[in-house]
Amino acid sequence: MKLIDFIGITEESAKAIISNRELQSVDFETSRSLINILCRCGGVQDASAIGLKLISYKNGQILTFPGEQYRSEKNTITIDFETLNFSNVQPAMILxxxxxxxxxAIKFWNNLNLNxxxxxxxxxxxxxxxPFPITTGTSYRLTVERNAGERRLSRxxxxxxxxxxxxxxxxxxxxxxxFSTTNFNKAIEAIFDRTLYKFDPEPSVQSDLVFNSTDLNYEPLSTSLLLGAEDPYKKLSSRQIExxxxxxxxxxRIEGPAGSGKTICLVLKCLHWLRDANASGNAIKFLFIVPSQEMAQNVRYFLRY
Known part of the structure; x- marks a missing residue:
């Protein structure tokens, strides 16, 4: 099998990689697929295993997110395997x-502070x-060019x-x-090739299973106020109602420190959907998995109240 010379990665696929918890550690079998791609021997099955689409282009590959559409402006990162080699380190270090x-890359693209x-x-x-702590005794570093071919690409x-x-x-x-820009230019031309995206269906609303995250750090709930209210749902913010x-x-997902109202918010969610099921004549059950007897007692108390 001929090894590839480069891989081009779009911002959408980069976000998918860093948000996939099974790609954070070699303890997960899925991570092997990403390592195969980075060791220049990955195929479409490896990309599919990590939820991405891998497209061969000339002597390289392009990683995109399924359903990703062509746009005239995209943020990208290219890895040139003709000058960069991961073979000298262990799989965990590659990951x-x-x-x-x-x-x-994501921080750079979005003008965020660096570490x-x-x-x-x-x-x-x-x-x-x-990429590795200095305390491990390693001095490995990744070198990135931020303006490769800037004049040629700007328009x-x-x-x-x-x-x-x-x-x-x-x-x-x-x-x-x-540094050489030969493989970089090929990757950019591929990523901006309209034919790369023409077979991808338009993403549906349901296919994008993004977490609806409510943060109680900024919108804490007063348990005593809710328990004493005739209609506790009127005391909730729009995000909590959502x-x-x-x-x-x-x-x-709901987030917040201890005492911010996460438990009662979950209870109210269950009660809301129990009433909805009862009105529809459906029989459903909810399961609370809690870390302690104390938390179990709190849940029972709220439900009885």
Whole structure:
């Protein structure tokens, strides 16, 4: 099997990789598929296993998100395997390196603050990422060019385009180090090729199972106020009501510190849908899985009240 020379990654697929918990550790079998891709021997089945689409282009590959549509402006990151090699490190280190690289890319694309292990050398268009803790005794670094082919791309391919071309323990030639843009140009041309997306169906509303997240850090619930109210639902914010009314067939998440009202908000959600089921003549059950007897007693108390 001929090894590929580069891989181009869109912002949508980068987000999917860093948000997939089974791609955070080699303890999960799914991570092997991502490692195969990064070791230049991955195929469409590996991409499918991690929820992405892999497209061959010339002597490289492109990773996109299923249903991703063509746009005239896209943020991208290219890994040039002709100058970068992950074969000298263990699979766990490969996985960590790509996760740190993609996290940097997303912060760069969205103008977010960088971490201490992400460095932009003064007077340079490069970025240096140290994916492993210094305490481990390793000095591995990823070298990223932030403006590869900027003049050539600025009008034809809008967006922020990164090129990762080195992984190792040496500094190279520093800020003025030269690099090849041959594979980078191929990746960009592929990502902005309309035919790459023409067979993808328009994403439906139901296919995007994004968590409806309610944060009680900013909207805490007063348990005593709710328990004493004739209609506690009138005391809730619009976001809390949205969480409660969202069907259980779709994923939801509620966050907040101890005492912020997470438990009673979950109870109110269950009661809402129990009433809905009763009105429809349906029989349903809800299961609370709690970490302690104390929490179980709290749930029983709220339900009885």
């Amino acid at each position: 960590t390196a790509i996760q740190k690289l993609l996290r940097f 201490n292990n992400e460095y932009l050398p003064p007077g340079s268009t490069k970025a240096i990422i140290f 034809r391919f809008l967006g922020k385009h990164l090129l990762t071309y080195k992984f190792g323990t040496t500094e190279g030639n520093g800020a003025k180090e030269e 969480f409660i009314r969202k069907p259980f067939s779709l994923p939801s």
